Amino acid sequence: MSFPDEFEIRYPAVREKVVPIRRPPVRLDPQEAVIEARNQWVNRYITEWARLANGRMDDDIAQNEGLTLHHIVGHRPPEEIARQHFNSCTGAADTLTSAQTKFQALAAEVQLIQEGDELSPAQLEFAHGVTELCAAVGDQFRSAREGSAGDLIRANYGPVPF
16 A cells, blocks of 8 residues: 555644645665664764764764764664763763762762862771772672672772872
8 A cells, every 4th residue: 555745634623724744755775774874873973972072073083983883882872872982082981080079079068078178088088988888788799790889889989099
């Protein structure tokens, strides 16, 4: 059964109103549909990257990164991938150096220190002690391939050994 390219919807009203609706062309070539889906994914990735970078980006590099990332993680939402990749490229996801900053923000939030002040060595030692307590609980949840939840907690919030 085939449908016409155009058809009309008639609304019952006081006066007759006809709204023409155009159907998008049907793609019969599956390869064309795959390419179109990939291009839409890459365009969404580039749009999110541009938003995160306030437009300061190289279009060609973003296009190449988008194509490469689509090949690897194209099954995930491109906006999520753009945020994750942007954070890893800019250092925003660098948890080893930002753990102390997070501890300071939390201490300022609960009024343990003034906004902008540094944690004392004793306060930092206490924060790392709490981290170790939480990690010990997380050690009960272990995966042979990925380690334990405690390992992840120590990696993100434990003391940096250098």
